Amino acid sequence: QVQVVESGGGLVQPGGSLRLSCIVSGSISKFYAMGWYRQAPGKQRELVASITSGDFTNYGDSVKGRFTISKDNTKNTVYLQMNSLKPEDTAVYYCNRVQGVMLSWGQGTQVTVSS
Secondary structure: OOOEEEEOOEEEOOOOOEEEEEEEOOOOOOOOEEEEEEEOOOOOOEEEEEEEOOOOEEEOOOOOOOEEEEEEOOOOEEEEEEOOOOHHHOEEEEEEEOOOOOOOOOOOEEEEEOO
16 A cells, blocks of 8 residues: 655745655656645635646646645655645645545654744
8 A cells, every 4th residue: 555654744834835745665756746735723625736657837816925845766755845834724735636636645754834
């Protein structure tokens, strides 16, 4: 069973940056697209960024221009560079496929933006 492990979260002040990593136990190159999702307290999980096998990227309106998704197929790792963080970015961040049968969800990584 393919597993995902997210890391890189933490507490950061507004305007700060973080880089999240997602290591997948299997090959990510066979998936059409991978994405980063987030879930804030009391809210549904939402897709914030995605990247296809051909490196085409897409972003939610709330993070466009601030977040950058990338991947390294040789390391089976997906990254999310988050800049200009805002308090409303506070959430648990997860990675998973965007289409097809979802992988088992990892534990996620907590991102807290607060002064």
